[in-house]
Amino acid sequence: MNDMLSFALLAFTSFFTLINPLGTMPVFLTMTADLDAGHRTRTARKASIVAFITIVIFAFTGQLLFNFFGISVNSFRMVGGVIFFLMGMDMLQARLGKVKVKDSEVHTYVDDISITPLAIPMICGPGALTNAIILMEDANTIPLKVALIASVVLVMVVTYLILYSSNTIIKLLGQTGVNVMMRLMGLIVMVIAVEFFFSGLKPILQDILFKS
Template identity: 60%
Template sequence: MSINSLKIVGGVIFILMGQDMLQARLVRTKVDKADVDAYVNDISITPLAIPMICGPGAITNGIVLMESTTNFMEKIILIVVIAVVLMLTYIVLVNSAKIYRWIGPTGNNVLMRLMGLIVMVIAIEFMVSGITPIIRQILKISP
C-alpha cells in the first residue's frame, strides 16, 4: 500500500461525502420507526457526525498530511493544527443548537451545500496528487 493509493481512496471517500452534502442528504439508510426509536434511546450509539469528524476521510487526511511533512517541526505544527481543529469542532458541536437557530434551516442547507462543494474540491486534489505519481511511474516520466 502506497501513500498515493491512500490519496486516491481518500479522494473517493471525500467525493461521496461531498456529493451527499451537496445534495443535502445526511443518511442513505432505510429504517423503520421502531429502529429509529431504539437508536435514539440507545446511549451507546455515536452521533451521526462522528464518521465525518473522525471517519475514514479524516484518518486518510491525517495520514497523508503527516506523510507529506519533511521535518520534525512540521510534524509538531501539524499536530498543533489538528488539536486546534479538534477544539474548534468541540466548540461548534457544543453550540450547535445556538448556531442552527442563528442561521436557520435555509442557512444550514446553504452551508451544507457549500461545504459539500469544498469537500469535493479537496477530493479532486487528493485524487490528482495520488494519480499523478502513479501515471508517471507507469509511463516512466521523471518528476
C-alpha cells in the same frame, strides 16, 4: 514559515470540512435531547477528545499499515480522493449524514453515544482518517507534524464549541442556513478531492511510463 502556515491552513480546512461539525449538529441534538445541559456538554467534550485521539493514532500508524498490507501512498491518495469527492457530492446536495437508530434503542446506549456514533463515525469518519494518514505522509519535517497536530486540535476545539452551542447555532442559521453551509463545505471537499486524486495519479503514471 510560509510552508508551515500553508500546510496548517490546508490541514485545518480539510479536516473541518470532512469532519463537518455543522452536519453533526442535528444528530447531536437528537441524541442528547433528553440530557440536561451538563451531560450534553460532557458528551460533546468526550466525543471531541475521542475523535482527536483516533485521528492522531491513525496519522502516526498509517504508514505502518501501508507497509504491512503493501499499500502505496499514491494509491491511497487516489482512493481518498474518490471518497472525498463522493462525500463532497452528498454535502453539495445538503444531504446530512444521520445515524439510523430506533427510538426504543437510544436510551440503552445514551451513556456511550459520545464514543459511538458521535465520535466514531460521525466526527471521525473514513474521510478524516484518510486525510490524517495522507497529510502525515506529507509532513516530512517536525514543524509540519506539529502544525498538523495543532490543526487537528484547533478543529476539535471548534467542533466542541459548535456542538456545545448547537441549539443557538441552528436557531440562528435555520435549516436554510445549515444547508447553505453544507453546500459550501461540499465544494471545498470536492476541490481537495481532485487535488488528492491527481497528486496520487501523477507519480503512478510517471512510474509506469518510466518503466516502459
